[in-house]
Amino acid sequence: MPKVGILMGSDSDLPIMKKASDTLEELGIDYEMTIISAHRMPDIFVDYASHAQDRGVKVIIAGAGGAAHLPGMCAALFDLPVIGIPIHTKSVGGVDSLYSIVQMPSGIPVATVAIDGSTNAALLAAEMLAISDDELHQKLKDYRQKMKDGVIKKGEKLNKLGAKAYIEEM
Numbered sequence: 001m002p003k004v005g006i007l008m009g010s011d012s013d014l015p016i017m018k019k020a021s022d023t024l025e026e027l028g029i030d031y032e033m034t035i036i037s038a039h040r041m042p043d044i045f046v047d048y049a050s051h052a053q054d055r056g057v058k059v060i061i062a063g064a065g066g067a068a069h070l071p072g073m074c075a076a077l078f079d080l081p082v083i084g085i086p087i088h089t090k091s092v093g094g095v096d097s098l099y100s101i102v103q104m105p106s107g108i109p110v111a112t113v114a115i116d117g118s119t120n121a122a123l124l125a126a127e128m129l130a131i132s133d134d135e136l137h138q139k140l141k142d143y144r145q146k147m148k149d150g151v152i153k154k155g156e157k158l159n160k161l162g163a164k165a166y167i168e169e170m
Contacts, residue, residue: 001056002032004125007048011072013087016116017063020085023122025050027139029129032057037039038073049077050120059125065089068100080126083111083121120136 004024008017017033024031024039038045050061060078062084071084076155086097094115101112105106114119123140130137 002030003054003056003058003129004027004029004031004122005057005060006031006033006063007036007060007070007074008087009039009065011035013063013065016085016087016118017061018118020063020118020122020125023119024126026164027122027126027136027143029126029136030056030061036070038069040091045073046077049074052078053080059083059128061118061121061125063087063121064092066100068097071101072104072108072111075104075110076091081125082110083119084112085118086112086115088116090101110161111151124131151157 006017006020006024008014014035021031022032029130034048036048049060057078058080060071060074060080060082062071062074062082065087066089068086071082075082084101086094086096086101089096098112098115102111104110104167111124113124123143126136126140130140161169
């Protein structure tokens with residue numbers, strides 16, 4: 001059973017949203033992913049969000065651009081955590097999406113990450129799930145250690161090669 005639902009309003013969002021699914025896979029978290037529109041298919045959307053918990057979903061990650069209603073509408077129908085990912089837009093660079101998602105009315109919260117921040121959305125979902133899952137909590141600790149080790153390795157390489165040679169190898 002999926003623990004995380006990943007939603008997007010358009011297949012143009014898939015390259016961004018795939019980073020969330022990749023991160024969840026790395027952590028061994030089951031998920032489901034779909035394209036769904038709160039505006040173009042409200043009946044199907046309402047059914048999805050209203051019954052997600054019945055399928056085992058504990059957290060929904062919803063990416064949306066422009067008016068970005070998808071995360072807020074999920075939060076209105078799904079009473080567990082919803083994480084919104086504002087998607088970059090050509091017209092305003094995603095700031096419109098960001099404002100739309102973070103300005104939810106009192107009582108219907110949506111956690112919001114950076115524009116196109118799907119990796120962080122997946123990590124936040126994992127942290128929420130890890131509250132009651134010690135094995136997942138350890139995987140998150142290992143993930144952070146792996147990041148730390150990678151940065152240390154890059155620093156050592158820079159110190160060894162110098163900036164010019166380092167950049168040439170990039």
